[in-house]
Amino acid sequence: MDAQALADQLEITHLLTRYARAVDTKDWEMYRSVFTADATIDYSSAGAIVGTRDEVVDWFSQAFGVIPWTMHYITNIDADINGDTATVTAMFYNPMQLPGMTEPSYCGGYYHHHLVRTPSGWQSRQLREENLWFRNGPGSDG
Template identity: 45%
Template sequence: MPPATLQELSDRLEIDDLLTRYATGVDRKDWDLWESCFTEDAVIDYTAFGGIRGGVAEVRAWLEKTMAMFPMSQHMILNKEIAIEGDTATSRAGFYNPMSLPLDDGENRLLFFEGGYYCDRLQRTSEGWKIAERVEEFSYSTRLNPQLKPKRD
């Protein structure tokens, strides 16, 4: 395999930054930042985890409503496989996402631990790399029993 060119290295770093901005947008509930990660005509498929499939505006509205229930989430994106060909690229990146959901008593939380892969088709635009298509792949989803409340001293 020949050494990577400066352009290839730059593209990889820009795509890595894009994936980080996506996670940051979701976790901060900064929906404008989240939306800026996608092309206008992007298709997003979250059905593997019980979500929806649709365009950016439709999925954004669904995410805003859904994520409002979770005061804490932490999307970590790892083990990125990126293949670049000119102005297009594909990426398969693992994610680990713990989230908490408050229960009625206000003291306990239901903890979610979810993992899978983001399978993306990316496009270089005048604004940099953007996601043109995202499909989630399911690996696991676990809930921690809320009755296992940690003791506090």
Template identity: 45%
Template sequence: MELTEASARLEIQQQLANYANGVDSGDWELYKSVFTADADIDYTASLPLRGTPAEIVATFEPVFRDISWTQHYITNTSFRFEGDECQVRAFFHNPCVLPGVEGTAHHYGYYDHRFVQTEHGWKSAHMVETMLHREITGNTQPAVTATSSGAA
């Protein structure tokens, strides 16, 4: 692997982390920064939703306010470079607590991205979510609640 490809992989991996962190924290500017402004984002495998980053955020922002917590795990990332583009598949597990649902919802699947090299770095120009499995499990109470003690 050449240094430029290694560097691109790291940048794209960071973009996948930005995607997860943006959604999970409700930082919609961070979420949008993963994509080109005109990216085609397709969630139709799980939701009747497809659009540009701005259109997706307009739908997600009010919906995610009512989700008490969500945490994306993005793993098993594969890369296929073709010039200034990279096809990426990244698997996900997304446990969350949805409004009106008893228990924790678990979503499993993968994201297929077409990343392109832009003047602002690697950005996703196209993303398709494929849902492989969903289930609701047990109690939503955490075993341990994180607190900030101020200790280092």
């Protein structure tokens, strides 16, 4: 792996770390910085919004306000880099405390990003969450 490829891998990993920190701390300006202004984001597999970056931020700022805490873990980052674009698939595991629940809830799956290199560094132009499982959701037995 050459120096540029290694630098790109590290920057992409840092981008996904910032994404997780932004969601978990509810820092919506940091969240915006992960995405291009024209990004499309699809959380439909989790029963949530599909929209532009700003539509998602507006939805999150209201919907996540009632969630006491979340802790996103993003692992197994597979980045296929082709010049100034990259296709990234990464696993996620997300324990959380949902409102009205006494025990934590958990979900996991994959994030699928289409990234572009911008003057600000790598940013996501498209994100699709593939939520594969959810445990202890509202109204569930566990």
